[in-house]
Amino acid sequence: MKKIHKLLVANRGEIALRVMRTAREMGIKTVAIYSEADRLAPHVKFADEAVCVGPPPSNQSYLLGDKIIQICKDLNVDAIHPGYGFLSENAAFCKKVTDAGIIFIGPSPESIEVMGDKLSSKHAVAKYNIPMVPGTPDAVTDREVAKQKSKDIGYPVLIKASAGGGGKGMRVVENEEEFDEQMDRAVSEAIASFGNGAVFVEKYITSPKHIEIQVLGDKHGNIVHLFERECSVQRRHQKVVEEAPSAVLTPEIRAAMGQCAVDVARACNYYGAGTVEFIVDEKLDFYFLEMNTRLQVEHPVTEQITGVDLVKEMILIAEGHPISFKQEDLTINGHAVECRVCAEDPRNNFLPDVGTLTTYVRPQGNGVRVDDGMEQGMAIPIYYDPMIAKLITYGKDRNEAIDKMIRAIDEYQITGIQTTLPFCKFVLRHEAFLSGQFDTRFISLYYTPEVLDTAPDADEEAIAAALAAHLILHKKATPSQESTGGQLVKSQWKSNRTALR
């Protein structure tokens, strides 16, 4: 047992604040690092101490492992929490931290290494009874051998990069004629992205749900799962809306997936917080895909339904404590939904929309949690992930959580940049989402930018813009702004709505 007195968060934005808040609750001093672009960022102001690590680009700041370790030595820091992204799944960094006598708040370098490669993770779990998609157990190099195996598996197949992540190096092959071309592409993309051209073949599950299981392991061999998160609403492998629990899992399937997730964690002697990713087909058959060896962006929905502070557990586990509860102690209470608020324009192909947060007013009230790392007046740096906040709602059941989310989205005031919030609202009101009958094809099946402006009460700005265009087109007078109160103007827009379509 080694008490942590001072913790450095090797990250920025909302996750740095998220971690530091729990550290403070535990009486642990906090150290922020920041780049020159983040001097005035809330995570810097919140921390007890803060050190500038370099110029804005990540590879000159947040990714400088050796410099961060030196800062820890200089400031007597006992532990590093890496958050997600940046150095969080870098086995070499984790090992250097540990070798320097600093606690890495996360798994061992060995766990990161094994799970960081898809083929090695499949090998690691082989001795457990984990359902996996039919496929080649090893890398394929010989095209003719690969084609024969694909024929045996049955088209369509998916060629995946073993070192892959985020869908990079992944290619669907519909038939044998396409095989060579797609394999070439997968291999060159894998080399370009990961410096490792190893690829393997799997049966392509055409309409899977993405469901992942949160696990916690301690340094005494205890491993528990904290149920599932449904993350099927994704765009280019970026999750947009997540929820817990899933609307479609039965208690039996949930228990079976939970047990598999625990076994996957056990297979790599896991400790810390981790997530085991599955795809689930129409028949609710599930298959293990990979394990993420970090705290994930969407962890709050799990916290809301279990009452567990995952960061607190991570810190206690890193100190050497056993997990503070048993599997039997855990139940699912209520339902939580998370929307990622990204500075992206859903009307313009989700292009990053950087600018200044001219207005930034958070929603509040019963069942609303906002994890963010920005404040009004701040410029959003172009150097980092465009996610500026996570909006999480919690209710006694799924409908209540969804109703609260729609209310909270309407209450959120953001100007100066476009965000994904209107898009999230579209998702939350869509029949497929409401029924739970949706999968990873959701966006490609249902979304076009037009849906944002034709929804029953599309956001008022858009209506105002459309109305103005309409009025100009028809050379009508605009509704008087002077003689009416705000409410009345609003209701006029609403009464004019039918004219816009």
Ligand code: MV4
């Ligand atoms: C698959 C699949 C279908 N069949 N594997 C995408 C990223 C990586 N984590 C695994 N991914 C997939 N693997 C087989 N055998 C479909 C996907 C996939 C996907 C998975 C989860 C969430 C969104 C997705 C979007 C496209 C493809």
